[in-house]
Amino acid sequence: xxxxxxxxxxxxxxxxxxxxxxxxxxxxRQAALGRAYGAWRIFARNRxxxxxxxxxxxxxxVAVFADLLAPYSPYIGDLRTTRLLPPSSAHWFGTDDQGxxxxxxxxxxxxxTLYVVVLVAVLAAPIGLVVGTVAGYLGGWxxxxxMRITDIFLAFPRLILALAFVAxxxxxxxNAVIAIAITSWPPYARIARAETLTIRQADYxxxxxxxxxxxxxxxxxxxMPLCVSSVIVRVTLDMAGIILTAAGLGFLGLGAQPPMPExxxxxxxxxxxxxxxxxxxxxxxxxxxxxSLAFNLLGDGLRDALDPxxxx
Amino acid sequence: xxxxxxxxxxxxxxxxxxxxxxxxxxxxxxLMVIVLTYLGLLAVTFFIGRVIxxxxxxxxxxxxxxxxxxxxxxxxxxxxxxxxxxxxxxLDKVAQGDFGTSVLTSNxxxxxxxxxxxxxxxxxTLGILIGAGLGVPLGVWAAVRRGGWVDxxxxxxxxxxxxxxxxxxxxxxxxxxxxxxxxxxxxxxIDVTYEFSVTLESGFLLLDTARQGQxxxxxxxxxxLILPASLLGxxxxxxxxxxxxxxxxxxxxxxxxxxxxxxxxxEARIIWRHALRNAMVPLVTVIALSYAGLLEGSxxxxxxxxxPGLGLYITNSLQNADMNAVLGGTIIVGSVFIGLNLLxxxxxxxxxxxxxxx
Numbered sequence: 001x002x003x004x005x006x007x008x009x010x011x012x013x014x015x016x017x018x019x020x021x022x023x024x025x026x027x028x029r030q031a032a033l034g035r036a037y038g039a040w041r042i043f044a045r046n047r048x049x050x051x052x053x054x055x056x057x058x059x060x061x062v063a064v065f066a067d068l069l070a071p072y073s074p075y076i077g078d079l080r081t082t083r084l085l086p087p088s089s090a091h092w093f094g095t096d097d098q099g100x101x102x103x104x105x106x107x108x109x110x111x112x113t114l115y116v117v118v119l120v121a122v123l124a125a126p127i128g129l130v131v132g133t134v135a136g137y138l139g140g141w142x143x144x145x146x147m148r149i150t151d152i153f154l155a156f157p158r159l160i161l162a163l164a165f166v167a168x169x170x171x172x173x174x175n176a177v178i179a180i181a182i183t184s185w186p187p188y189a190r191i192a193r194a195e196t197l198t199i200r201q202a203d204y205x206x207x208x209x210x211x212x213x214x215x216x217x218x219x220x221x222x223x224m225p226l227c228v229s230s231v232i233v234r235v236t237l238d239m240a241g242i243i244l245t246a247a248g249l250g251f252l253g254l255g256a257q258p259p260m261p262e263x264x265x266x267x268x269x270x271x272x273x274x275x276x277x278x279x280x281x282x283x284x285x286x287x288x289x290x291x292s293l294a295f296n297l298l299g300d301g302l303r304d305a306l307d308p309x310x311x312x
Numbered sequence: 313x314x315x316x317x318x319x320x321x322x323x324x325x326x327x328x329x330x331x332x333x334x335x336x337x338x339x340x341x342x343l344m345v346i347v348l349t350y351l352g353l354l355a356v357t358f359f360i361g362r363v364i365x366x367x368x369x370x371x372x373x374x375x376x377x378x379x380x381x382x383x384x385x386x387x388x389x390x391x392x393x394x395x396x397x398x399x400x401x402x403l404d405k406v407a408q409g410d411f412g413t414s415v416l417t418s419n420x421x422x423x424x425x426x427x428x429x430x431x432x433x434x435x436x437t438l439g440i441l442i443g444a445g446l447g448v449p450l451g452v453w454a455a456v457r458r459g460g461w462v463d464x465x466x467x468x469x470x471x472x473x474x475x476x477x478x479x480x481x482x483x484x485x486x487x488x489x490x491x492x493x494x495x496x497x498x499x500x501x502i503d504v505t506y507e508f509s510v511t512l513e514s515g516f517l518l519l520d521t522a523r524q525g526q527x528x529x530x531x532x533x534x535x536x537l538i539l540p541a542s543l544l545g546x547x548x549x550x551x552x553x554x555x556x557x558x559x560x561x562x563x564x565x566x567x568x569x570x571x572x573x574x575x576x577x578x579e580a581r582i583i584w585r586h587a588l589r590n591a592m593v594p595l596v597t598v599i600a601l602s603y604a605g606l607l608e609g610s611x612x613x614x615x616x617x618x619x620p621g622l623g624l625y626i627t628n629s630l631q632n633a634d635m636n637a638v639l640g641g642t643i644i645v646g647s648v649f650i651g652l653n654l655l656x657x658x659x660x661x662x663x664x665x666x667x668x669x670x
Contacts (some may be wrong), residue, residue, distance in 0.1 A: 247477050254630065264477070275486070285484070288480065293471060312382045
């Protein structure tokens with residue numbers, strides 16, 4: 001009671017919202033949190049983006065709790081009684097040619113999808129960031145050489161190049177991730193360079209130079225943080241493409257190897273029976289579609305929230 | 313380089329020496345970009361083929377070959393030479409169209425590619441005709457009636473196109489239109505009954521059957537072609553219509569449109585003759601790039617439809633670890649990619665007088 005009374009007596013009851021939206025933030029942390037809150041408010045207004053976020057969060061939860069959620073084992077089926085059963089209440093998405101429950105396999109497959117997406121983002125985005133910011137900040141020869149390499153990679157057909165890499169490295173999920181990462185960094189480099197070019201003439205960079213900061217320090221501490229948000233937006237928008245490429249590699253038998261329940265590989269398996277038992281291939285494809293769609297919606301929303309200029 | 317003002321143009325036009333130099337500089341730069349990009353492509357395929365495998369000799373002779381055979385093969389393949397020299401030999405061979413021999417078919421890779429590529433081109437060309445033929449009008453419509461149902465449709469189709477796995481959509485299309493409804497032909501390019509009655513001339517079955525007057529076979533080819541081509545067409549349509557929409561929105565907000573309206577031109581004339589013509593300039597680039605994308609998308613589509621094109625050739629070779637064939641195919645698709653990229657650059661300059669050197 002006394003607390004409430006105290007709050008009522010206070011001259012200005014400050015809610016969290018007020019604190020975050022303060023015109024004059026008292027600390028650096030308050031300013032940063034306030035900016036994030038503002039972006040979140042723009043983002044949350046976009047309903048489709050929220051749907052996308054919800055699906056992505058669901059993917060994460062499903063991946064984490066796959067063991068609890070899956071009704072059957074993803075690897076062991078009963079060949080005598082449950083082979084190629086159509087969808088029913090016992091097996092929602094039916095069973096495959098080895099009697100395995102397709103729903104359980106899709107649930108466990110979400111781990112592989114998440115693994116690929118996270119690993120490619122962690123590998124490709126920093127490469128792009130470093131190449132782009134260094135090229136943009138140093139300019140001259142470094143810029144010319146780095147950007148020419150980037151353009152060369154951009155001019156390549158991504159899937160085919162990834163295929164060739166996997167062919168040389170040998171099939172497997174790890175090699176598929178490396179191949180996709182090698183082919184997907186160039187756009188990030190382009191974006192980071194464009195951002196850097198707009199920042200490098202800023203007064204605060206001149207000030208840091210005057211203090212005597214090294215080039216690396218300027219690039220890493222003062223330029224790169226400002227490029228991160230646009231690269232994140234692009235990475236999120238690319239996630240759908242990454243998932244589709246990984247699924248394509250899996251479909252061709254070059255990604256995850258059996259018996260791993262990778263979604264693309266599940267479709268490849270279902271392809272053999274597709275004309276009679278269409279459900280074997282239908283459900284994993286729908287899962288890929290749903291997750292890609294979610295990343296696209298999420299990316300659109302993030303772009304609008306973080307980069308108001310790009311919004312129409 | 314850009315001369316926007318006619319007065320400035322009049323001043324600079326007489327200096328033909330400077331103009332020639334500028335044109336030469338442009339051409340030189342352009343050639344330089346081609347050569348560099350191409351060298352980059354070959355460097356990557358060289359790296360994949362020669363450097364990543366631990367010992368390419370072992371890959372050829374197997375691990376039980378006697379010592380002198382290994383040494384001789386090493387010499388024949390030029391692997392005892394330094395890496396740059398090996399790269400030079402590689403470039404020399406590729407320049408002569410020699411991609412080595414396919415282990416799978418035991419033909420020279422170039423012969424195989426020449427046999428399979430027309431099938432891919434036929435498929436991708438019909439795909440882009442569908443994609444551009446429907447995508448451009450849809451995009452224009454969406455831009456003109458912004459927020460209307462066509463606009464929503466273009467948005468949804470775009471989202472689906474960016475999110476759905478092409479090979480899955482192909483499989484589901486086969487189930488529905490071939491197995492259940494029986495509207496289209498199944499996998500493959502042509503039924504076995506017709507396969508030996510058609511003599512291959514150009515390799516494009518539609519053209520060959522039409523020229524030989526075999527209309528039954530022509531219809532059969534078309535029934536096989538229509539589903540994969542529509543599938544590829546859909547993916548380019550999703551992209552082309554979205555881009556058309558945004559280019560058109562930009563053009564329709566320009567002042568010359570207001571001027572045209574003030575002059576009393578009909579809305580149709582403003583949209584199709586004035587705005588679309590300007591939007592066409594960047595659109596050509598988009599269409600060229602999505603054509604290149606279709607050649608790539610054909611790798612997965614051809615696998616689904618058992619379409620005997622370059623994509624299926626590459627994936628079959630992949631599954632049999634036939635590296636010569638894989639890299640040969642990669643170089644061909646990469647070359648087409650680079651070629652279309654540069655072509656779209658050239659078209660851009662040709663279509664837009666503002667970017668042309670005076």
